Amino acid sequence: MDFSLLLVVAVAVTGLIWLLDLVWWRPARRRRLVTAEAGTTEGLDERAREKALKEPWPVDYSRSFFPVLLVVLLLRSFVVEPFQIPSGSMRPTLEVGDFILVNKFTYGLRLPVTHTRLVELNEPERGDVMVFRFPDEPSVNFIKRVVGLPGDRIRYEGKQLYVNGEPVAKLLLDEAGAAAPGELLLEERLGALAHRIYNNPRDPGPQMRELVVPEGHYFTMGDNRDHSNDSRYWGFVPEENIVGRAFAVWMHWDGGLPSFGSVRRIH
The missing domain is CATH 2.10.109.10 (Umud Fragment, subunit A)
Structure with missing residues (x-):
């Protein structure tokens, strides 16, 4: 098993998911929230807002693991x-x-x-x-x-x-x-x-x-x-x-x- 290859793939996948969320998915969730609130007279309660903005689990895991994996990759590869x-x-x-x-x-x-x-x-x-x-x-x-x-x-x-x-x-x-x-x-x-x-x-x-x-x-x-x-x-x-x-x-x-x-x- 090539651990270096696995580590590079893990960094690439988690980094790509995090980037896609920053550029496309997170703005899309916010737009859907604005649309939902506009369709009500009293607005959404806090629980509904949190649910609308909640990150999917792949995004949540990627955001948590990407920085750690990147640091490990850099240290292991170059230091x-x-x-x-x-x-x-x-x-x-x-x-x-x-x-x-x-x-x-x-x-x-x-x-x-x-x-x-x-x-x-x-x-x-x-x-x-x-x-x-x-x-x-x-x-x-x-x-x-x-x-x-x-x-x-x-x-x-x-x-x-x-x-x-x-x-x-x-x-x-x-x-x-x-x-x-x-x-x-x-x-x-x-x-x-x-x-x-x-x-x-x-x-x-x-x-x-x-x-x-x-x-x-x-x-x-x-x-x-x-x-x-x-x-x-x-x-x-x-x-x-x-x-x-x-x-x-x-x-x-x-x-x-x-x-x-x-x-x-x-x-």
């Missing part, structure tokens, strides 16, 4: 949009059940539904956590870390990521920690900020010879390197598929009571 993390591909940065906020204007303003970019602002940077529409199924949103920018040479062999021929620095933090038994917790630095990743030393994982990221595309990977369906398997993310940059976790919910103890910025 910030909430998402829920459904899988563990971005652990340890993001856990299953995290609710995140995505900045919709960092990479430029786009129209809802068509995703046409209206205003160009910033481009994704190496190390950004980015939400995008999955190239093979655009109705599905993915979240991964930007590893390769247009023109970069990317290679991944023996658990080591190489960017433009240089190995990306990693630092071992913990072996077989309680949060992920059997996984190595490492700190990796892509771009200006360091982030944490998991590697499974017993799983050789995919080996990828060097490739060049085409113009207008990005190469992405999950922080849970051996448990992530990312660009190593299905290729590059086109620029037109970008949704926004994830910047904060505002709630965690795993089926019990919602928790706000894990509110944090995303690095």
Whole structure:
């Protein structure tokens, strides 16, 4: 279900009904009231006047919901949009059940539904956590870390990521920690900020010879390197598929009571 499309349709329908009432239907009700009052010697009582001027229920609902729906559409399309993390591909940065906020204007303003970019602002940077529409199924949103920018040479062999021929620095933090038994917790630095990743030393994982990221595309990977369906398997993310940059976790919910103890910025 395309929620953006449903929201646009709801705004269009309620706005059209409200506009039609302002331009045609409300003046027509008032004219009928004037005609009815002219046909009586004493005029209509208050109850009859209210009945004559009463808005039909579609108009009443549209007048109430249109401003709210419009504000939600504008905020969701151009400012910030909430998402829920459904899988563990971005652990340890993001856990299953995290609710995140995505900045919709960092990479430029786009129209809802068509995703046409209206205003160009910033481009994704190496190390950004980015939400995008999955190239093979655009109705599905993915979240991964930007590893390769247009023109970069990317290679991944023996658990080591190489960017433009240089190995990306990693630092071992913990072996077989309680949060992920059997996984190595490492700190990796892509771009200006360091982030944490998991590697499974017993799983050789995919080996990828060097490739060049085409113009207008990005190469992405999950922080849970051996448990992530990312660009190593299905290729590059086109620029037109970008949704926004994830910047904060505002709630965690795993089926019990919602928790706000894990509110944090995303690095």
